[in-house]
Amino acid sequence: MKSFINHTGLVVGINRSNIDTDMIIPKQFLKSIKRTGFGANLFDELRYRDEGKPGEPCDDRPLVTDFPLNQPRYKGATILLAQENFGCGSSREHAPWALDDFGFRAILAPSFADIFYINCIKNGILPIVFNKKIINNFFSEVHKKEGYELTIDLDNQSVLTPSNAFKFSIDQFSKRCLLDGLDEIDLTLKEIDTIKAYENKHMKKVPWVFGAIK
Amino acid sequence: MIKNIQKTLYDKLWEVHLVKQRTDGSSLIYIDRHILHEVTSPQAFEGLRIANRKPWRLDMNIATPDHNISTDTKEREAGVDAIPDEVSRIQVKTLDYNCDYFGIREFRMNEMGQGIVHVMGPELGASLPGMTVVCGDSHTATHGAFGCLAHGIGTSEVEHVLATQCLVTKKMKNMRVTVTGKLGLGVTPKDVVLAIIGKIGTAGGTGYAIEFAGQVFLDMSIEGRMTVCNMAIEAGARIGMVAVDTKTIDYFKGRKFSPTGDTWDIAANYWSTLKSDENACFDSEVELSGQDILPQVTWGTSPEMVLPVNGFIPTPEDEPDPQKRQSIKQALSYMGLKGGMPITEIPVDFVFIGSCTNSRIEDMRAAALIAKGNKVANTVKQVLVVPGSQMVKAQAESEGLDKIFKDAGMDWREPGCSMCLAMNADKLGSGQHCASTSNRNFEGRQGTGGRTHLLSPSMAAAAAIAGHIIDVRKYGVQP
Numbered sequence: 284m285k286s287f288i289n290h291t292g293l294v295v296g297i298n299r300s301n302i303d304t305d306m307i308i309p310k311q312f313l314k315s316i317k318r319t320g321f322g323a324n325l326f327d328e329l330r331y332r333d334e335g336k337p338g339e340p341c342d343d344r345p346l347v348t349d350f351p352l353n354q355p356r357y358k359g360a361t362i363l364l365a366q367e368n369f370g371c372g373s374s375r376e377h378a379p380w381a382l383d384d385f386g387f388r389a390i391l392a393p394s395f396a397d398i399f400y401i402n403c404i405k406n407g408i409l410p411i412v413f414n415k416k417i418i419n420n421f422f423s424e425v426h427k428k429e430g431y432e433l434t435i436d437l438d439n440q441s442v443l444t445p446s447n448a449f450k451f452s453i454d455q456f457s458k459r460c461l462l463d464g465l466d467e468i469d470l471t472l473k474e475i476d477t478i479k480a481y482e483n484k485h486m487k488k489v490p491w492v493f494g495a496i497k
Numbered sequence: 498m499i500k501n502i503q504k505t506l507y508d509k510l511w512e513v514h515l516v517k518q519r520t521d522g523s524s525l526i527y528i529d530r531h532i533l534h535e536v537t538s539p540q541a542f543e544g545l546r547i548a549n550r551k552p553w554r555l556d557m558n559i560a561t562p563d564h565n566i567s568t569d570t571k572e573r574e575a576g577v578d579a580i581p582d583e584v585s586r587i588q589v590k591t592l593d594y595n596c597d598y599f600g601i602r603e604f605r606m607n608e609m610g611q612g613i614v615h616v617m618g619p620e621l622g623a624s625l626p627g628m629t630v631v632c633g634d635s636h637t638a639t640h641g642a643f644g645c646l647a648h649g650i651g652t653s654e655v656e657h658v659l660a661t662q663c664l665v666t667k668k669m670k671n672m673r674v675t676v677t678g679k680l681g682l683g684v685t686p687k688d689v690v691l692a693i694i695g696k697i698g699t700a701g702g703t704g705y706a707i708e709f710a711g712q713v714f715l716d717m718s719i720e721g722r723m724t725v726c727n728m729a730i731e732a733g734a735r736i737g738m739v740a741v742d743t744k745t746i747d748y749f750k751g752r753k754f755s756p757t758g759d760t761w762d763i764a765a766n767y768w769s770t771l772k773s774d775e776n777a778c779f780d781s782e783v784e785l786s787g788q789d790i791l792p793q794v795t796w797g798t799s800p801e802m803v804l805p806v807n808g809f810i811p812t813p814e815d816e817p818d819p820q821k822r823q824s825i826k827q828a829l830s831y832m833g834l835k836g837g838m839p840i841t842e843i844p845v846d847f848v849f850i851g852s853c854t855n856s857r858i859e860d861m862r863a864a865a866l867i868a869k870g871n872k873v874a875n876t877v878k879q880v881l882v883v884p885g886s887q888m889v890k891a892q893a894e895s896e897g898l899d900k901i902f903k904d905a906g907m908d909w910r911e912p913g914c915s916m917c918l919a920m921n922a923d924k925l926g927s928g929q930h931c932a933s934t935s936n937r938n939f940e941g942r943q944g945t946g947g948r949t950h951l952l953s954p955s956m957a958a959a960a961a962i963a964g965h966i967i968d969v970r971k972y973g974v975q976p
Contacts, residue, residue: 299823299824299827300820300824301699301700301799301824303799303937303939303940305918305937305939305940305941305942306939306940306941309941309945310918310919310920310942311919311920313536313564313565313920314536314565314582314584314585314587314588314920315584315588316539316540316543316587316588316591317540318540318652328940328941328945334945337584338584366820367700367820368699368700368703368733371699371700371733372635372730372937372939373634373635373649373918374537374633374634374635374637374649374650374651375536375537375651376537376540376633376651376652376653379651394700394703396700396703396733397669397703397704397733397734397735398635398648398649398650398651398730398735401650401651401654402651402653405651405653405654406653454521454522454523454667455521455522455523456519456521456522456523456665459521467653467657467665468548468550468656468657468660468661471525471657471660471661471663471665472660472661474516474517474525477516477517477525478516478525478527478553478661478662478663481516481517481527482527482662485513485514485527488513489529489627489764489767490760490763491625491755491756491760491761491763491764492529492530492557492625492628493554493556493557494556495556495622495623495754495756496555496556496557496558496559496602496623496754497556497602
């Protein structure tokens, strides 16, 4: 897993609630068997005026010029600001892969869909929950000040502005995985004896679960 | 203080599958069934190979292609090597290759048993009551309909489950949604779940495992319970479940991978304990009255934008919350609708009857009942009827349902996810309205610029015949 320790970056906002995984990466791009290359098609239907096709270059496609990601002032943004229920819908990990490939390292929103939240952590993207008031305040700052940046300090669980520090919460397991960039499978396989002991006990309790599918 | 030992169904399934509670708050739970399909598995298999790992056990995994494959009979008969779209062909072949390579049981594209993961799993008895079931698909909650702890996972977790048979997760909170009384004529499980989503919203269940309870669920078939649990994710909940009863146990008797003989008796005995204790405590409770639920139709771009069939499309000016007002405006503009119009005035260009929500045999029967002896309106461009699995298809054909659909001017297709997510050739054109039995009406979900209206199979069939959204109860039959 890619680690996340500290990050300072340009902020861009998409002021919508319920941004779903189909919006983040439309279905036609899910045919890829790779984890990379989705960035050019991130928010494809919101970003381009024509219909995107997998494997085709995006450089000459007509842009929706007022979509935030297309505005020159937000070029190079690495922190995404959004509204409630960000990432709702499908479990496709292609959504965080696309955000990562585009260059986003963190997303700030009042709430996230459960599966999407987990998928972000697994890809070294930090989803941060703040209440609506703080999020709306960030939105107005981003709007007012060109080049608005935030600094994220995961160890101290803080988002820093020049004048303020906003504390956020994160579960300790995810925090450790992100800070250390741990391979979760390695971590679980360290408990191989515990799993095997459980499995033997489980096999006695529910024997029909085992061996049926051949 | 006396400790409350009353447990919910979710608490019980969690405890049975808890391998280890870690000190950092995360838990390791054991996974009994892992269902794989072509879209979310290739990167996980590749990860295993790169790290030189093997699946922990093979007998917990089952695979089938469903998301991406054609539903056109001629294309299907031509086989995997003839899939016209190269990217799709590679993805389906990659699943076949990975299953061969690692030794995972796969039901291939044209094999009996193939189908949409959440239709074929229960149908084969591959997922059984009391199991933990995961799949790289958010509609995995479907399997909760028969007392499973089931939810969708991402591809990193697919790899983790393959390698360790465990999932690192956190316990959810408990929510109970009780629907009391009886449903009216023409009101189906799909209407029940859409009404629930309309009430609690698309994020109402975030962080919760939902148990659906009450007389309406006791009266509901297992297929109907699957329809409801399937859409728990559309209410924000990864997990939806219904307690086991005699209907559940009867449903699994004699299925391909179900236990037999003495083991069956032991299993059935255990399954019958899978219900919440009488005084179990839920963190959140929601109640609806079955009598109040009318046939439902979505008008907007989120499943919570739903109305009873006698409803009127909302007007942004009437919404006091500015964020919601903006959402309504955006949705009306995308959907090409005006606030204040009756929902029954929405014309329909396409109809899709299928998806993991509504492609089981009773869905096919409900749609056929309305289609029988009628013709699709000439303003409707296409009606796709896509059975959820090879077994549903065979059963429907043995009952002559395919003939009813064809006689009405509908297309009878091969099993797959089809126009629910439009990964294959089945998709809407920009601006086209579709009456759809699927689960998501997101922007572009059924094709770029396409406009989806979610409803029940009988409502979809009625819309096909009328050429616009219509109250199925006007047809005077109980679907």
